[in-house]
Amino acid sequence: MECIRALKQRLPASGVSITCPYCRQVCLFEDVSYVYTGADEGDKSLxxxxxxxxxxxxxxxxxxxxxxxxxxxxxxxxxxxxxxxxxxxxxxxxxxxxxxxxxxxxxxxxxxxxxxxxxxxxxxxxxxxxxxxxxxxxxxxx
Missing domain, CATH: 3.40.50.300 (P-loop containing nucleotide triphosphate hydrolases)
Structure with a gap:
């Protein structure tokens, strides 16, 4: 999933289409979201x-x-x-x-x-x- 985060940071915000590596469906890049569900290093709960x-x-x-x-x-x-x-x-x-x-x-x-x-x-x-x-x-x- 790091690749999706890197793409989100490097590609322009609108007008770019990408192909999902899993289902091969084409979608607009602005419709893709990256959600990080892991704990931060400073998180006390760790x-x-x-x-x-x-x-x-x-x-x-x-x-x-x-x-x-x-x-x-x-x-x-x-x-x-x-x-x-x-x-x-x-x-x-x-x-x-x-x-x-x-x-x-x-x-x-x-x-x-x-x-x-x-x-x-x-x-x-x-x-x-x-x-x-x-x-x-x-x-x-x-």
Whole structure:
């Protein structure tokens, strides 16, 4: 894909037709886009190691939580999921990586909510979307 980026930099912006090397279809060069999906060398997420073997999304979530824990130690996060089983998977991944959290999926709804609000060591609150966050008032302090 480096060849496409190089072409985009060297060819004039309009009026040039090129042939796709894969499908051989001719198109205008201005209709071609180059998208780089890799991480930049300075990206902090490359330097953060996540413990355990998780899905890509859970891995990314835990990585961001670890970065947040380091950069803003007083911050707290709300994590929503449609499926309770995903919250269990996320809970296990957070636990493996030393991120204290609690969940509102358990029968101890009010107790866990109180703990999350008042315990500085708790960094995440896991919430099922279907609960509609009943009884939850979220205030943001800036």
């Amino acid at each position: 330097q953060v190691e996540v413990k355990g073997s998780h899905s890509t999304k859970v891995d990314a979530l835990v990585r961001e939580m670890l970065i947040l824990k380091e950069e803003e130690p007083d911050s707290k996060s709300l994590i929503f999921s449609t499926w309770d089983v995903n919250l269990t998977i996320i809970s296990n991944a957070l636990e493996m990586n030393g991120i204290s959290h609690c969940s509102l999926t358990s029968s101890k709804f009010q107790e866990n909510l109180h703990r999350f609000k008042h315990a500085p060591e708790l960094k995440a609150l896991l919430l099922p979307v279907h609960s509609g966050a009943n009884g939850l008032c979220i205030l943001v302090q800036i």
